Structure formats: C-alpha cells, structure tokens
Amino acid sequence: MSTDSRFPALLRELRQQRGLSLRTLARQVNYSHTYLWELEVGRKQPTHAAADALDTALGGDGQLAALVAEPAIPAPRPPATPEELDDLREQLAHAAQTVAAAPGSAAAAQCSGWKRRGREGIRVPNADR
Missing domain, CATH: 1.10.260.40 (lambda repressor-like DNA-binding domains)
Structure with a gap:
C-alpha cells in the first residue's frame, strides 16, 4: 500500500x-x-x-x-470446470492406490473419501503417528 x-x-x-x-x-x-x-x-x-x-x-x-492508495484486490480465480474436477478426482484416486500398494502400509487400509459442502477429497493418515 x-x-x-x-x-x-x-x-x-x-x-x-x-x-x-x-x-x-x-x-x-x-x-x-x-x-x-x-x-x-x-x-x-x-x-x-x-x-x-x-x-x-x-x-x-x-x-x-x-492520501492513502486503495489496496489492490487480486482477481478471483474462476471456479474449476467439471473437467478439472474429474482430473483432480483421478489424481486423488491414483495417489490413494499408490499409498495402498506401498509395502507394509497399515495406513493404506484407513484411506477414506469425504464429501462436504460440494467439495470432495481423500484422507490419507500418516502411518508414522
């Protein structure tokens, strides 16, 4: 400013x-x-x-x-397109499969998906905890 x-x-x-x-x-x-x-x-x-x-x-x-300049407000990011969301879901599914395939990964069995307020994701707990 x-x-x-x-x-x-x-x-x-x-x-x-x-x-x-x-x-x-x-x-x-x-x-x-x-x-x-x-x-x-x-x-x-x-x-x-x-x-x-x-x-x-x-x-x-x-x-x-x-005498005080207005702060610049960055342009908002446009919402994700359905294609971008599908791509993200595929990336998350691949990541979950990679974790599940890791040898000796007890945490892999605990991976779970979630959906909240129109947002989706995947939880992968830390196996070291």
Missing part, C-alpha cells in the same frame, strides 16, 4: 487544529495512541480504514483517505 508523504503532517495539523491529544484521538477512533504517533512521524503506513476513521474524527472531509 502506498501513502503520500504529506499524510503525517496533515494528520498532525488536523489533530492540533482540533486541540486533541493523541490519547484523546486514539479513544475516538479506537486505535492506540502509539499507532497514531507512528502515523504522525511517518514510521507506519496507515490502512485505508484508519485514514477514513481519522478523517471522520478530525473532520478532514476525505483529505487523509485521499
């Missing part, structure tokens, strides 16, 4: 204009006074949520939040 270098000075200026101590402001925004001090001296980068809360408490009209 990127924050404009003017954020610390603006935060201090707004706080001092309202005559608030760091402790008083911290109680209002539900952040520690230490965290607010670290923001004011530029030691920490604010979250967008913190900048919004400080704007509200200090009447900043969005000035602080405007």
